Amino acid sequence: MAPLTRRLPQFPILRLSFGSFSSRFLKYIVFLLFLVNIRSWPLSWHFRIFQPIFALRLRLQLYRLSVLWKPKYVRDRAKARWLCALSPVGENPLNFTVAWRGWATPDDCDFNMHLSNSCYAKSFDWARLAYILKAFPAFFRTGGWMALGGTHYNFLREIRILSRYEVRVSIAAWDHKWIYIVARYVSKPKPKGKSQSRRDSHSQSDLEIRLPPTPPERDARARKVPIPLLHTPAKPDDKCDAYLPPSPVSPTYPLGASTLPADASCDDKPDSRVIAAALRTQARVHEEPDGATLHCVAVSALCFKIGRITVPPALVLACDGFCDSASKTYSHAQPPPFWPHVQRLRGSELDLGALRAFFTGGWREVPERERWWEQAFGGEFEERRQAGMEVVGALRKGMEGVQGL
Template sequence: MAASSSKSSLSVSSLAPIGAVAAMLSRWGLSTLKALLLEPIRVNPPVWLRVLFGLLVVANVRSTPLLWHIRVWYPAIKAIVRARACFLTPKSQALSHKAIQPQLRLETLPIGKDIFEDMSSYSFLATLDECDWNSHLSNSSYSRSLDCARMAHNVPRFIKMFSDGGSVALGGSGFSFHREIPMLARYTIRMSVEAWDDKWLYLVGRFVSPAKPSSKKPAAAACSASTDAITEKLLPGETLYCTSTSRYVCKAGRRTIPPWLMIAASGYGTTSSNWQKAEKLRVYYLEKERKAYLEKTGKKSISAKADAKLRKKAPLLRQYRLQAERQGTEEEAWMDKSYWDLEEWETRRKQGLQRLLTSVGVLPPLEK
C-alpha cells in the first residue's frame, strides 16, 4: 500500500510542471500572458486619490531615491569639469604645469587666497519631509544638508590634492543647536576653515537665516556660554540656528598628511609662493622617476604606457615621509613646516582652535 502511494505522489509531482507549461501554452494562457506583459495596465483612480498621491510626492520630493546622491555629487563633478582644461571648459592661458596631468585651470584653484577668508554659502529649504512633529527642521536633517555643503566646499578648493595622490576622510562631526529652523523656512549654510592641528583640519558650517537688508546690528544667537565665539562671523540681520564642526584627515596611502601641507600644496597663501614651490616639487619627482626608469631599463625613450605608470608613482603627497622615516637629506626639506609660507595664519589658527573649544566643545584638542 505504501509503495503504491509513493508511486502516485511521484507521478503527480512529475506531471504538475508539464501541466503548468501546457496551460501557459494554451490559447487561454497565451492571451493572459499577452495581457499581463504587453498591454498597459489601466488604472483609473478617483480624483481625490490622485490629488492625495500628488501631494504626497511633492511633500517628500527631497526624499526621492538617488536624489541625495545627485545633490552631493553634482557640485563635485561640476568642480572637476570646470577645473579641467578640456573641451567642456573655456580656453585659458593660465594652466598648471604641462608635465603634470591632468592640467588644471589656475583661476579655479585657491592660489593666492587667504584660507580663513575663503568662505562659501549654500541655500536650502526646510521641506515637509525634513521636519518633525514640532514643525521645525529635524535634527537628523542637518547632517543631510551638511553633506551637500561640505562636498561643494571641499572639492573645488582641494581638487589638486587628489591628483597629488591624497584623499580625505571625515573623522567626526558635532552640532550645537541654538535655535530651531521653522518649517518651510529658507536657511543658508556658510562653510569655512576654522583651524587645523598636526592631524585634523576643522571645517565649520554655520546654519543661518538669510540676512535682512534693513537690519543694522547682528542678530543675537540663542543663550550659550560662548555667544561671542559663535556669532563673530555672522552678517548683519542673520540669525544663527546651528553650528557644526567637522574634522578631516588627509591620507596618502597609509600615511597621514598634515593639513598644513595639503593647504600649502593646494596653493593657499596671500602670494603664489606656496603654489610655485609645490609645482617645482611635482615636476622634480616626475623627472626623477623617469630618469630612474631610463637608467634601469637602458632605454632612450619612455612609452606612453610606461610613462602612465611612472606618473602614478610620482604624486607629491605620496613622497611625503613621517619624521621617523626621514634620512635628513636636503631633498626632504619640503616635508617640514618651515619650508612653506604658513606664518601668516599661525595666530588665527590658534585662535580658531580656542573658539572650537569654547563654542562646540565636542572635539578634543590634539595639540598642546
C-alpha cells in the first residue's frame, strides 16, 4: 500500500522572493504611505514653524555676502538699514494682514475627507509665527516672545481634502496686557470657464427680471447701512413689500425681532417668517470682500514677554513703527512724529540693549502724560480699537466664566 502522501495531488506553492512582483508592490505601498504622511514625520512640525526664521536668517546672510568686500563701517551701516527696514513703519496695526498659505493634505484630514479640527490649531501656529516675525521684528531681536493665553475657534464651513486655503492673520484689538489676533481661514474660488460664466450671467439676468427693483429709500447700500439687504416681493393682498430696519442698533426696530411696535405703519411691518428665512440664508453665506470663502474664524489672546516680564502691547507696536495712519501717510522716509524716541532707544540697530532695558521696566519711569507710545494711537483709530475690545473682551470674559460652571 502506497503512503497517503503519494495519493494527494500536488498543489503549486506560491513562493515570494525579494525580487518578485508582490514584494515590489508592498514596498511601493509602504513608500507611498511614508510620502503621503511626510508632513507628519518627527520634527516636521518644528521645521515648518521655524521656517520663517530660517528664511529670514538666510536673507540676512545673503545680504551680508553682497557687501562683504566693502569697508567695515559701510557694512555695519548697510546691515543697520536692512534691519530697520524690516519694521513696518507707518502701518496701521488694525489693517496689517499677513496671509499664510497651505493645503489640506491627507495626513491633516479626518475620515470625513476634510481638514481635521486639530489641524486648524497647527496651521494657526505656523501662521501666527509668520505674522509675528513680520509685525514685531525689533521686539524679537531684543529677546522677546509671545505667550499664548487662549484660542477660540468658530467653524463655519469644511475645508475639503487636497484643497488649498489661506490663513489671514490680523490684529483685532489690545488692552494694557493682552493683544488679540484674529485668523480667518479662507479659500479662493476656482476660475470659471466661459460656459460657467455665461450660465451665471444668464441666471443673474433672469433674477433681475423676476424681482422688482429695490426702492432707494429701502436700499441698504444706498443708505450706507451695514446689514444684509432684504427685499420681499409683495403679496397680492398685502401692501408691505419690503422691510429694512433703519439701523442695526436701533432700539425701536431690533434686527431679527418677531414683533414690531403697535404704532408702526403697514409699510414698516414685515413678514417675520420671510425675514427669518432671509437671515438664515445670509448666515449660510460666508464670503470675504475679495470673493474668498470663509471657513473658520479663530481668536487668540497673547501677551508680550521678555523673560517673565510683561510688556504693554502699545509700547511694542510703537517701537516697531505702527501708528495711526488714517489722517496722514507715514513711511520710513516720512516716519511718524514719535519715531525720534524710538530711534534713540534702537540706536544703531546692531545692539538693542537700550530698547530691551526700556521694555523690561524703563517705560515705568516715564510719566503718564509723556508716554509717547500711548499718544501714537488716537482719534478714529482709538474708536476702532475700543470697538474691537468690546467684542474680543466679551469673548474672553465668557470663556473665563465657563470655568465656574
